[in-house]
Amino acid sequence: MASSDLLLPGQPMALPRGPLPKVSEGLYERNGQIRASVVGTPQRDGPTFKIEKQRPHPPAPNSVVLGSVTRLSPSQAILSITVVDGIPLPHGEEFTGVIRSQDVRATEKDKIKLADCFRGGDVVKGIVISLGDARSYYVTTARNDLGVIFATSESGATMQPVSWQEMRCPKTGKLEKRKCAKPEGL
Amino acid sequence: MQSSFDRRRVNGPEESHAPVYDDEEPESSSMGAQRNGRSAKDVRPIFLKTGLISQANGSAYVETEKTKIACAVYGPRQSKSTTYSERGRLNVEVKFAPFSCKQRRAPLRDAEDRALAVLIHQALAPAVRLELFPKSTVDVFVLIIENDGIEGCVASGSVAASTALADAGIDMLGLVVSCAACVSPKDEIWLDPTTDEAISAKGCITLATVPALNLITNIWQTGQMSLDEMDQCMDLCQEQCLSTHSVVAQTLLDANKSPS
Numbered sequence: 028m029a030s031s032d033l034l035l036p037g038q039p040m041a042l043p044r045g046p047l048p049k050v051s052e053g054l055y056e057r058n059g060q061i062r063a064s065v066v067g068t069p070q071r072d073g074p075t076f077k078i079e080k081q082r083p084h085p086p087a088p089n090s091v092v093l094g095s096v097t098r099l100s101p102s103q104a105i106l107s108i109t110v111v112d113g114i115p116l117p118h119g120e121e122f123t124g125v126i127r128s129q130d131v132r133a134t135e136k137d138k139i140k141l142a143d144c145f146r147g148g149d150v151v152k153g154i155v156i157s158l159g160d161a162r163s164y165y166v167t168t169a170r171n172d173l174g175v176i177f178a179t180s181e182s183g184a185t186m187q188p189v190s191w192q193e194m195r196c197p198k199t200g201k202l203e204k205r206k207c208a209k210p211e212g213l
Numbered sequence: 214m215q216s217s218f219d220r221r222r223v224n225g226p227e228e229s230h231a232p233v234y235d236d237e238e239p240e241s242s243s244m245g246a247q248r249n250g251r252s253a254k255d256v257r258p259i260f261l262k263t264g265l266i267s268q269a270n271g272s273a274y275v276e277t278e279k280t281k282i283a284c285a286v287y288g289p290r291q292s293k294s295t296t297y298s299e300r301g302r303l304n305v306e307v308k309f310a311p312f313s314c315k316q317r318r319a320p321l322r323d324a325e326d327r328a329l330a331v332l333i334h335q336a337l338a339p340a341v342r343l344e345l346f347p348k349s350t351v352d353v354f355v356l357i358i359e360n361d362g363i364e365g366c367v368a369s370g371s372v373a374a375s376t377a378l379a380d381a382g383i384d385m386l387g388l389v390v391s392c393a394a395c396v397s398p399k400d401e402i403w404l405d406p407t408t409d410e411a412i413s414a415k416g417c418i419t420l421a422t423v424p425a426l427n428l429i430t431n432i433w434q435t436g437q438m439s440l441d442e443m444d445q446c447m448d449l450c451q452e453q454c455l456s457t458h459s460v461v462a463q464t465l466l467d468a469n470k471s472p473s
Contacts, residue, residue, distance in 0.1 A: 033466060035388065036340075037385070037386060037425025057386070062386070064384040065379070066380075066465055082382035084346070084382075085289045085291075085346045085349045117268075117270065120287070120290040121291070122290075123291060158348060161292075161295050161296055161297040162291075162295070
């Protein structure tokens with residue numbers, strides 16, 4: 028039963044009665060027929076059918092991405108995007124993302140110092156807002172639940188967020204400034 | 214002397230040739246008259262399997278008697294190009310292993326690699342939905358481990374690349390299947406020619422199709438053929454592509470059915 032539901036690329040989908048349903052990812056319409064474009068089983072989501080992606084794929088606008096900061100400059104932070112929509116990318120196939128200074132937070136955009144928000148090596152959660160330029164995607168952290176989710180202090184210990192812009196080192200008790208993400212479940 | 218010295222390899226003799234045997238000549242003349250235990254419409258048995266290269270996003274291995282091809286797909290991954298493009302890019306690279314032919318092929322200097330890569334790219338490009346991943350590239354690497362007929366390599370390479378793309382989860386309009394045919398010296402149409410058959414043939418043709426959409430993506434013809442012969446060859450190739458398509462479909466179903 029499950030194997031007979033599997034569609035291959037180009038294979039038409041058995042249509043339900045009524046008007047032609049909407050198609051989403053993994054399916055396409057051609058000559059009044061809906062066909063699969065990836066291997067998988069179509070799922071229904073209200074009036075829409077789709078084949079869900081289980082494989083690594085490039086970021087798209089509104090993708091939730093995780094990346095580590097690789098470079099900092101006064102106006103932007105460069106990310107190496109390693110997880111897209113919860114699916115890790117293979118090693119060596121990361122995409123490049125950019126957090127511009129005006130995208131770090133929603134308030135006081137003019138007073139941002141990027142060195143007070145990110146450091147090299149921090150793991151950052153963000154949302155892709157645009158395809159950007161030829162090399163990098165534009166990423167924003169201007170939301171309470173976005174920002175640094177993992178950081179290492181100068182003495183090498185994993186820091187804990189204590190407020191929206193500070194993290195504390197458990198070893199030395201020193202506070203460091205970061206744009207913190209609001210932990211889930213809070 | 215200086216220009217041919219390769220600093221990145223162990224350099225052997227300046228020139229070398231494969232040994233030539235005395236009794237090689239009579240065999241090739243008798244080969245031109247008949248096929249080796251195959252009827253005109255028979256293709257060589259196809260072995261096709263996915264998922265053998267673990268580092269690749271998708272991979273496929275295809276074998277038709279003495280033609281062995283491994284294919285790996287990486288991507289969609291970040292393009293190295295500095296120009297912005299709304300559509301993704303499909304790169305195909307074909308490589309002959311040095312031991313793949315009777316005559317040794319030097320690892321670098323082979324003009325045929327590029328010609329085959331262009332043919333396979335032309336076969337695949339219409340079927341891949343490149344508009345779904347802007348700014349990214351999909352890299353397809355085809356390695357020919359053993360070669361028994363260039364036409365067979367193009368056909369099998371296209372099948373392997375298409376299967377590997379589907380295994381990698383790349384969005385496609387349909388599976389690309391390819392088949393080759395030739396016109397024998399006795400004006401008989403032979404499917405899936407080997408090296409010897411292609412050498413003795415009057416002309417060869419390779420057809421790539423998407424059977425699900427009844428779409429032809431590439432036609433490659435060499436030699437001398439009349440229009441009628443071309444028409445007949447293409448019809449036979451299209452029929453054979455339907456059979457090969459079921460082999461590809463079964464392979465993909467098996468790969469997705471078993472728990473990996």
